[in-house]
Every structure is written in C-alpha cells, then in structure tokens.
Amino acid sequence: MKSTLASALILMMGLIVTTVPSLGHHSGAMFDNTKTITVEGVVKKWELTNPHSWLWVDVKGKDGKTVTWGFEAEGPSTLLRAGIKPSDFKTGTALKITGNPMRNGEPAAIWVDAVRTSDGKKFDPRAGFAVK
Numbered sequence: 747m748k749s750t751l752a753s754a755l756i757l758m759m760g761l762i763v764t765t766v767p768s769l770g771h772h773s774g775a776m777f778d779n780t781k782t783i784t785v786e787g788v789v790k791k792w793e794l795t796n797p798h799s800w801l802w803v804d805v806k807g808k809d810g811k812t813v814t815w816g817f818e819a820e821g822p823s824t825l826l827r828a829g830i831k832p833s834d835f836k837t838g839t840a841l842k843i844t845g846n847p848m849r850n851g852e853p854a855a856i857w858v859d860a861v862r863t864s865d866g867k868k869f870d871p872r873a874g875f876a877v878k
Contacts, residue, residue, distance in 0.1 A: 776848055777818075777856045783847045786863075789839040790814055794822040794832055801835060801857060803843060817845050817857035819871040828874035840864065 787805035801817045819825060835841070840863035845855025860869045 824874035
C-alpha cells in the first residue's frame, strides 16, 4: 500500500513539474492584437527556435538612428509549413514587415506578414497552421 501511494505521489509530482513550465510561454498578453505597425528595414538576425522564432530587423528612424525591432513568429516546423525557409531572410535582406506591437511601446511585435523588397515575395507565418 505504501509503495503504491509513494508511486502515485511521485507520478503526480512529475506531472506537475513538467506541466507548469509549459503553461507560461503561450501568453500573448504583451502584444496588442487590435493594432498593427509596419516598418521597413534589413534583417539583422533570424532565430529559428522553438517554441517561437524571432526575426530581428534594423529599422532606420526619421532621426537617422537605427532601432532593432524583434518580430516573434511560430516555431520552425510551422514556418516551414507556411513555406518560410531559413534561407528566405539572410542577414541584410531588405523587407517591409507588419505585426501586432507590444503594449508597452518596446520595439517588438508578433509577426503578421512581410514582403521581401528584392522580389516582392510575401510571407505569412501563420499560414503554417492551415489544415490542408
């Protein structure tokens, strides 16, 4: 009886320890999905990581100063299903990108869509969620 109870407690603790951290990263409360911003710049860095990828874009302001914007996107497998490949955004790639901005005014947003300047190709990171 003691062995069964101890095993059940260990199993429950294991489930709690592994479940609690996974609940935290899915909040999008810091982004304002009622607003969009669009900036033009060049890719500084493209981080294809799980659970979310980041596209870092250097944007030159009206004052001539460069501000790096971060655009959060889905993980690599979802982006690949959307037709977005690692080679699409090499460092220095010029683009126009739209996103839902951070509520606190920081230069970051959830990536909604982008257009590569060199060829006009459009990229929709959320297209990878579509069921085909």
